[in-house]
Amino acid sequence: MSTTRRSVLLALGALSAFALMPSIGSAAEKMRIGIIGAGSHGGTIGRLWVQAGHEVMFSTRNPSELQAMATELGPRASVGTSKQAAEFGTVVLFATPYNALPELGRDLAPALRGKIVLDATNPPPDEGNPLSREAYANGVGETSAKYLPGTRLVRAFSATDATSISASSRREGEKLGVPIASNDAQALKVAAQLVRDAGSEPVITGDLPTARTFQRGGAGFRANTDAAALRKLLSLPPGA
Numbered sequence: 546m547s548t549t550r551r552s553v554l555l556a557l558g559a560l561s562a563f564a565l566m567p568s569i570g571s572a573a574e575k576m577r578i579g580i581i582g583a584g585s586h587g588g589t590i591g592r593l594w595v596q597a598g599h600e601v602m603f604s605t606r607n608p609s610e611l612q613a614m615a616t617e618l619g620p621r622a623s624v625g626t627s628k629q630a631a632e633f634g635t636v637v638l639f640a641t642p643y644n645a646l647p648e649l650g651r652d653l654a655p656a657l658r659g660k661i662v663l664d665a666t667n668p669p670p671d672e673g674n675p676l677s678r679e680a681y682a683n684g685v686g687e688t689s690a691k692y693l694p695g696t697r698l699v700r701a702f703s704a705t706d707a708t709s710i711s712a713s714s715r716r717e718g719e720k721l722g723v724p725i726a727s728n729d730a731q732a733l734k735v736a737a738q739l740v741r742d743a744g745s746e747p748v749i750t751g752d753l754p755t756a757r758t759f760q761r762g763g764a765g766f767r768a769n770t771d772a773a774a775l776r777k778l779l780s781l782p783p784g785a
């Protein structure tokens with residue numbers, strides 16, 4: 546294990562305290578979260594966060610289409626443009642197609658500066674797509690960080706299916722393991738809490754380069770299994 550990876554894991558030792566927290570319906574600290582790309586994935590996760598007590602602004606390029614969902618979710622849910630959602634959130638989730646990141650990163654840079662960004666996006670397989678080629682050559686996490694500069698980037702919710710996240714939130718017992726990675730220990734801690742608030746269990750792989758283990762082609766990509774099994778798949782210690 547690299548020194549950086551070990552130090553991120555050690556810095557997160559305190560996370561074990563979160564294991565005592567209940568998941569859905571009782572977020573310990575209410576947050577304002579902006580969702581960029583509230584489709585199948587972003588919509589599913591955002592809905593769970595609203596149910597956990599967070600305030601969530603959902604966005605797409607056509608936000609009016611999200612109004613019915615927001616109305617159904619109640620006063621903690623709202624809709625807006627990508628810019629409004631980026632400004633609204635103290636934490637921002639990206640769940641757009643990967644190809645949208647360079648432009649969004651440029652357009653939203655002032656609103657995102659210094660914020661915790663959870664990056665759930667995945668480049669499509671490299672079939673002549675230059676951005677996919679770059680991401681798989683240099684690491685998806687590092688490439689997202691390049692296109693979302695100035696953010697406290699966490700790879701989170703990228704490797705687990707929306708349907709599995711939703712199912713985990715509804716069941717007792719073993720929760721879905723959601724791998725997360727970042728160079729920012731505090732951002733990782735917030736992400737871990739938000740994974741729990743969505744009814745899953747965070748599995749911390751370490752710094753951003755370790756997100757390769759759960760990008761497309763990695764052992765953790767779409768494993769959709771419980772946290773203990775995921776840790777084993779990723780050769781992580783039991784408490785990671």
Ligand SMILES: NC(=O)c1ccc[n+]([C@@H]2O[C@H](COP(=O)([O-])OP(=O)(O)OC[C@H]3O[C@@H](n4cnc5c(N)ncnc54)[C@H](OP(=O)(O)O)[C@@H]3O)[C@@H](O)[C@H]2O)c1
Pocket residue numbers: 581582583584585586587604605606607627640641642643645649665666667668702703704705706707708
């Ligand atoms: N679905 C899953 O289970 C799952 C699991 C893990 C990771 N992911 C990742 O999550 C991302 C989204 O997947 P999805 O299945 O949720 O797709 P989706 O249902 O098509 O949702 C994508 C959302 O992004 C919005 N969008 C597209 N281009 C945009 C832009 N330039 N600016 C702002 N919003 C934009 C779309 O709305 P408009 O077109 O109306 O703007 C739509 O709401 C992908 O990168 C995928 O790899 C998905």
